Amino acid sequence: MIQRIQSVWLLLAAIFAAITFSVPFYVGTPLSADIAPQLTAKSNMLLIVLTVLTGLTAFASIFLFENRKLQLKVAVAGLVLTLALLTDYILQLKYFTAGAFALSCVLHFGILGLYILAIRGIRKDQKLIKSLDRLR
Template structure:
């Protein structure tokens, strides 16, 4: 049942985490050079991990509980990524790494919103199946 709405949300979260992180800069250094996730192995692995978790969750449509758990793990991963961005942007003492914030710092927030909406839809499906099972 890949035609459900949570599949669309998970696919969008995967595209946002996996593709947009490559093309949108997350900041600028003191020389005005844009910083991308491709230059940082940690950031790239976190973004790709989030994208892979979303793709795996799409194909677990028969096991909604595991799909829901993977969505929560993915949300936690994006919160950690958001925390790293906030830490880097707040410790800009002496223009060490990031001089200006970029639009790429919003990618985890967009991904979290999409994952929360997917988890709500998964929970709604699970409740619907439970209610139908009660009627039998």
């Protein structure tokens, strides 16, 4: 399980998703006093749900190493969830008048990159198994 490189990528994606609960994506001046000056994964319910689903999808995908087709589907679903999460973060920026992206927003894009690397690794494994089956 851990011998495959995509397991490492998926584990890192799950860890990055957990870290995003404590680090900001954007820091600025909110439009109203009800909004916190930092945009984190805990800012609203949709961000919480998408972040948890992104992390759980990455973590669950690690243990699907025996069924590569299902692992690939779950990893692609995680990639789509990550894109939805990033889209929601960008949409939340309209509630700020001024500010800047925090350096820790790189973690969110890192999750996206890690999912892509994991999907490439899973596909490479599938290709290898197909070529070995042809040799038999």
